[in-house]
Amino acid sequence: MMSKAAFTSGSLRYRLAVTLIGVVAVLTLLFYFVLRAYAAQIALQSQDNILNASVTAILDAAIIRDGVVKIDIPYAAFSMLNTETDDRVFYAIYQNSSLLSGYADLPFPQRESRMSNTYKSGVYLGVAIRQVTASRVLVGGDIRTRITATVAQTQDSLSGILQRIARNAALYGVGFFSLAVVLAIWATSSTIDPLKRLAESVARRGPQDLSPIVKPVPSEMTPLVSSLNSLMTRLDKSFSQSEEFIAEAAHRVRTPLATVRSHAEVTLQRVDKEENRQALRSMIRAIDESSRAAGQLLDHAMITFRANQLEYQAIDLVELARECVQRLTPMGDMRDVELRLETDTTVLVSGDAILIQNAVRNLMDNALKYSPVESVIIVKVRSEPSPHISIIDQGAGFPSDEMHALVARFTRGRNASGTIGSGLGLTIAQDVALAHDGTLNIGNTTEGGACVTFSF
Amino acid sequence: MRYILFLILALLLAPAFALDWEDQQLFEGNNGTQTLRVISNTDTAIFAPVIQSFLQSHPQLNIEYNVASSANVYSSFRSTPDAYDLVVSSAMDLQLKLVNDGFAQPIEDIAHPAWAKWRRSLFGFTLEPASIVINKAAFKGLPTPGSRQEMIEVLRENPEAFTGRIGTYDIRQSGLGYLFATQDARVSETYWRLTEIMGSLNTQLYCCSGDMIDELAKGTIAISYNVLGSYASARSDVADKIEVILPSDFHNTMMRTVLIAQTTQKTSAATLFLRHLISSRWSKPDTENVSLPPLTTQQDNSQRSIIALDPGLMVFLDAMKRKTFIDEWESAIIQQ
Numbered sequence: 001m002m003s004k005a006a007f008t009s010g011s012l013r014y015r016l017a018v019t020l021i022g023v024v025a026v027l028t029l030l031f032y033f034v035l036r037a038y039a040a041q042i043a044l045q046s047q048d049n050i051l052n053a054s055v056t057a058i059l060d061a062a063i064i065r066d067g068v069v070k071i072d073i074p075y076a077a078f079s080m081l082n083t084e085t086d087d088r089v090f091y092a093i094y095q096n097s098s099l100l101s102g103y104a105d106l107p108f109p110q111r112e113s114r115m116s117n118t119y120k121s122g123v124y125l126g127v128a129i130r131q132v133t134a135s136r137v138l139v140g141g142d143i144r145t146r147i148t149a150t151v152a153q154t155q156d157s158l159s160g161i162l163q164r165i166a167r168n169a170a171l172y173g174v175g176f177f178s179l180a181v182v183l184a185i186w187a188t189s190s191t192i193d194p195l196k197r198l199a200e201s202v203a204r205r206g207p208q209d210l211s212p213i214v215k216p217v218p219s220e221m222t223p224l225v226s227s228l229n230s231l232m233t234r235l236d237k238s239f240s241q242s243e244e245f246i247a248e249a250a251h252r253v254r255t256p257l258a259t260v261r262s263h264a265e266v267t268l269q270r271v272d273k274e275e276n277r278q279a280l281r282s283m284i285r286a287i288d289e290s291s292r293a294a295g296q297l298l299d300h301a302m303i304t305f306r307a308n309q310l311e312y313q314a315i316d317l318v319e320l321a322r323e324c325v326q327r328l329t330p331m332g333d334m335r336d337v338e339l340r341l342e343t344d345t346t347v348l349v350s351g352d353a354i355l356i357q358n359a360v361r362n363l364m365d366n367a368l369k370y371s372p373v374e375s376v377i378i379v380k381v382r383s384e385p386s387p388h389i390s391i392i393d394q395g396a397g398f399p400s401d402e403m404h405a406l407v408a409r410f411t412r413g414r415n416a417s418g419t420i421g422s423g424l425g426l427t428i429a430q431d432v433a434l435a436h437d438g439t440l441n442i443g444n445t446t447e448g449g450a451c452v453t454f455s456f
Numbered sequence: 457m458r459y460i461l462f463l464i465l466a467l468l469l470a471p472a473f474a475l476d477w478e479d480q481q482l483f484e485g486n487n488g489t490q491t492l493r494v495i496s497n498t499d500t501a502i503f504a505p506v507i508q509s510f511l512q513s514h515p516q517l518n519i520e521y522n523v524a525s526s527a528n529v530y531s532s533f534r535s536t537p538d539a540y541d542l543v544v545s546s547a548m549d550l551q552l553k554l555v556n557d558g559f560a561q562p563i564e565d566i567a568h569p570a571w572a573k574w575r576r577s578l579f580g581f582t583l584e585p586a587s588i589v590i591n592k593a594a595f596k597g598l599p600t601p602g603s604r605q606e607m608i609e610v611l612r613e614n615p616e617a618f619t620g621r622i623g624t625y626d627i628r629q630s631g632l633g634y635l636f637a638t639q640d641a642r643v644s645e646t647y648w649r650l651t652e653i654m655g656s657l658n659t660q661l662y663c664c665s666g667d668m669i670d671e672l673a674k675g676t677i678a679i680s681y682n683v684l685g686s687y688a689s690a691r692s693d694v695a696d697k698i699e700v701i702l703p704s705d706f707h708n709t710m711m712r713t714v715l716i717a718q719t720t721q722k723t724s725a726a727t728l729f730l731r732h733l734i735s736s737r738w739s740k741p742d743t744e745n746v747s748l749p750p751l752t753t754q755q756d757n758s759q760r761s762i763i764a765l766d767p768g769l770m771v772f773l774d775a776m777k778r779k780t781f782i783d784e785w786e787s788a789i790i791q792q
Contacts, residue, residue, distance in 0.1 A: 082766035089770065
């Protein structure tokens with residue numbers, strides 16, 4: 001049977017993998033941006049905290065002495081702002097709205113609430129800064145005054161940290177993505193696997209095997225498998241129907257043919273005229289051919305039927321061969337062909353006796369038909385290397401170029417014209433051999449005769 | 457046009473600054489075509505060998521070397537930053553403030569230890585400890601003070617020998633003096649006790665290390681506090697008369713720093729000079745007349761307390777803080 005390539009439209013595996021990887025890519029990007037935003041927030045928070053501590057330290061150092069505000073800024077107030085990238089520091093201290101000390105032009109944020117500290121990002125001297133402002137009320141004697149301090153810092157260290165985090169996040173993202181791609185590919189192939197296994201198990205089946213698939217499959221595949229099973233059931237039914245039909249037809253044809261043949265033979269005895277006898281002989285010949293073909297069709301139908309349910313029993317191949325030889329010896333005698341048996345004492349095999357008998361008889365029949373007059377057919381039964389029966393004749397042998405085609409149904413060799421036959425003999429033997437997990441080898445001997453070996 | 461304006465401005469301002477110059481000198485390379493203008497508080501005599509060794513390897517350059525006190529270096533550069541290409545000063549706090557306020561140019565790819573630079577703009581190139589210098593003759597028969605505590609004891613026990621014969625920086629004038637004083641005050645309360653004693657003994661105040669060392673050598677004063685040991689060691693003419701003592705309790709170590717002006721048009725030439733300074737190539741053994749102690753990464757710095765280049769230096773530059781500190785100092789040191 002020729003397998004035709006199916007039309008493909010995309011690949012499930014590819015589609016699944018691309019979808020999974022696409023989803024992972026989107027998630028990875030999302031992860032990267034969320035992480036970066038989060039890190040930026042945390043980094044800014046920590047800078048705010050330090051600036052806050054600095055402002056608090058400055059405000060804490062403020063006192064009123066002799067009616068004058070004095071602020072003895074602690075060394076740590078600025079020293080704590082030291083960063084790896086040596087960020088610049090700016091500050092200003094106001095009493096109410098007049099500058100006490102620091103950078104007069106540092107933008108002074110309008111404070112919304114007097115209670116909480118103000119955090120602000122801005123630009124000073126052309127660079128981005130983060131600024132924290134806080135205030136405190138000082139009371140000394142009859143003076144009540146508000147001191148406001150603002151400390152600002154550039155953001156070199158912050159952007160350095162952010163760059164590092166972004167780089168690390170990108171690295172993690174790439175790692176995560178690669179891992180996910182590997183997992184996606186694995187998940188895809190494990191999902192596709194049952195489909196592949198099903199396809200393989202269907203492809204592995206023999207041509208006669210039309211039994212339903214019973215192995216469990218994933219639920220998504222059950223519609224496919226049940227349609228396949230129902231298709232095979234219908235096919236099987238239709239096959240057996242046609243086999244039954246052939247058997248029935250052959251049987252119906254054979255009986256009347258036998259009647260016609262006996263009538264023809266009786267008539268042959270009575271007719272004297274040579275041309276009439278000649279016609280009758282051709283008639284008998286044609287009847288024989290039809291009857292034989294019908295017999296073989298019947299055999300073949302039986303083999304196809306039995307091959308699916310073999311009845312195994314112990315068989316002695318030697319005994320079986322001897323029986324066949326005895327049965328065919330009269331036919332051989334008619335053409336002076338001797339059937340010679342060369343056997344071991346016993347060769348035991350397990351198989352269906354009726355089928356094997358049928359196969360051997362067909363092979364011997366073939367040998368008889370193609371043997372020249374006054375020749376010998378050797379039937380060998382041996383148990384080594386594996387149990388086998390070889391039938392060797394002294395005929396013309398098989399045409400070497402058609403050797404393999406001959407086992408097909410209704411195929412006859414080129415040199416078969418003039419010989420009665422349906423072309424089913426080798427096919428029957430081949431089917432029986434396959435049903436027993438054996439082989440049928442056909443070939444020619446060195447003298448030119450055909451040699452057919454049926455081995456188990 | 458801009459250049460002419462600048463010239464007019466420079467001419468107008470020149471007389472004002474001319475008064476403050478301690479020295480101005482032009483060092484010419486063999487075929488000098490470009491002139492680097494350096495403003496510095498380091499005495500020409502001490503810095504000249506450094507410049508000369510630079511000009512030997514870079515004869516295409518000239519160096520105009522202007523010397524002023526560290527406070528004047530700061531204020532003069534701050535008011536006319538266009539007039540100079542490089543600023544060299546021992547007042548680390550003022551230098552750091554110049555960088556913080558955006559007057560310096562960051563220079564990339566300079567290999568230098570992190571503790572000796574700030575913002576890739578300010579580079580330390582010497583390590584100079586503040587020391588006690590004494591006149592040997594004046595201390596005949598007296599114990600040599602090895603620490604601040606010992607100095608306090610010597611002064612306390614011999615007031616008649618030291619009255620009017622102690623010298624230290626006038627921190628109102630000297631930026632370096634102010635830096636040493638504030639750092640001393642941070643480290644130990646001993647500083648204030650010492651200052652009280654010095655005040656009670658009518659201590660003489662000086663603007664610069666050079667003057668102090670001269671007076672020491674002459675014997676006018678017997679002991680001076682917080683002098684640059686490097687300046688004293690440089691004076692071979694007085695080497696036998698004076699002795700430099702590094703106080704054993706602690707001695708603040710200053711880095712002489714250099715920065716390149718933000719506005720300079722001669723960045724690449726200025727960078728050459730900066731690299732020369734921090735390479736300490738100028739202090740090879742054969743150039744024996746160089747007395748600045750170079751900053752090298754090989755030496756063991758764990759025993760010194762090197763003044764850190766961090767924003768904390770700006771605290772004592774705060775106007776209020778400075779006023780408070782100087783008031784306190786004045787009340788301690790000027791008791792007449």
